[in-house]
Amino acid sequence: MQETTKRVINFSKTRKRVLLYLVSLLGLAWGVYALTLHYSIPELEKARARLKEQKSEIKTLGARLESVGTRLTVAEQEAAVMRRANQLLREGESERQAEVNRLQSEVDFYQRLAGTSGSQSGLAVYHMEISPTGSGQVFRFVLTLTQNLRRSAITTGKVHIELQGTLEDRPLTLPWAKITDGSEPEPDFRFKYFQQLDGYLVLPENFDADQLVVTLKAKGQSKPVSRSFDWASLLAGAPPPGPDLPENEESTLEHELGADSAE
Numbered sequence: 001m002q003e004t005t006k007r008v009i010n011f012s013k014t015r016k017r018v019l020l021y022l023v024s025l026l027g028l029a030w031g032v033y034a035l036t037l038h039y040s041i042p043e044l045e046k047a048r049a050r051l052k053e054q055k056s057e058i059k060t061l062g063a064r065l066e067s068v069g070t071r072l073t074v075a076e077q078e079a080a081v082m083r084r085a086n087q088l089l090r091e092g093e094s095e096r097q098a099e100v101n102r103l104q105s106e107v108d109f110y111q112r113l114a115g116t117s118g119s120q121s122g123l124a125v126y127h128m129e130i131s132p133t134g135s136g137q138v139f140r141f142v143l144t145l146t147q148n149l150r151r152s153a154i155t156t157g158k159v160h161i162e163l164q165g166t167l168e169d170r171p172l173t174l175p176w177a178k179i180t181d182g183s184e185p186e187p188d189f190r191f192k193y194f195q196q197l198d199g200y201l202v203l204p205e206n207f208d209a210d211q212l213v214v215t216l217k218a219k220g221q222s223k224p225v226s227r228s229f230d231w232a233s234l235l236a237g238a239p240p241p242g243p244d245l246p247e248n249e250e251s252t253l254e255h256e257l258g259a260d261s262a263e
Contacts (some may be wrong), residue, residue: 074222123147123155125214125227126194130201130234137203143187143214146194157218159187159197165209165231179203189216 127144147155163174176186179201187197203209209231216225 047116048134053179069160123218123221123225125216125225127236128212128214128227128229130212130231131237132235135198137205139201139203141199141201143197144194145191145197145216147191154190154192156188156190157216157221159189160215160217161186161201162203162213162215163203163207163209164211164213165207167204167207174204174207 003165019138061107124146125143126146129142129144131140131142133140141161143159143161145159161176161179163179165172165174169233176184180199184199212229212231212234214227214229218225
């Protein structure tokens with residue numbers, strides 16, 4: 001009986017010690033928790049405040065970025081409009097300059113025919129135009145001949161065309177028979193004021209043309225008329241120095257000039 005009582009008393013004491021230990025642990029845990037809350041809550045509030053400020057800054061920066069993007073888009077559109085306007089101005093200026101050049105060429109052409117430009121030359125090789133075709137060796141030519149209007153007689157004769165250049169690094173001059181199919185006769189001319197002749201030139205393989213020489217041999221004139229053209233400049237497509245007249249323009253011009261002379 002005493003033994004049992006002792007066991008009960010010992011168990012009771014042990015339980016109290018355990019309870020006290022647990023209470024102590026709980027108190028310690030609570031103290032740690034309280035201290036943690038005491039020190040962490042202000043930092044947490046500060047972190048939240050900083051996060052809020054950063055969100056506000058991000059929102060402000062986003063608005064600024066959007067505004068800058070809008071201004072950039074507007075600036076790009078304005079720049080595109082300015083570039084297009086400048087392009088149109090340049091195109092318009094080029095067209096006006098081309099029209100001025102064309103009109104000046106026509107004036108020079110008719111002054112040359114009328115002899116009012118100070119030039120009293122008679123028969124002349126006025127212009128040569130070369131146009132490529134589908135073949136690399138075949139080229140179309142349009143030759144314009146003129147004569148001063150004060151020479152009222154009709155001029156006739158032959159046109160000699162030859163090409164000067166190199167073939168396999170050797171200088172070579174090709175006459176008309178060598179730059180055509182061989183059966184085409186040399187062009188004839190017969191006109192009073194001006195005439196346009198056209199045809200085709202056939203260059204040999206590997207021939208590097210340098211100069212095209214046109215020689216006019218008119219009946220009744222002992223001295224031939226000759227003019228050389230740079231082949232590269234001809235291929236560059238230089239515009240004719242006079243008006244591009246249709247084939248029946250000469251007869252119309254002759255009729256008008258004849259009527260003026262009658263008056």
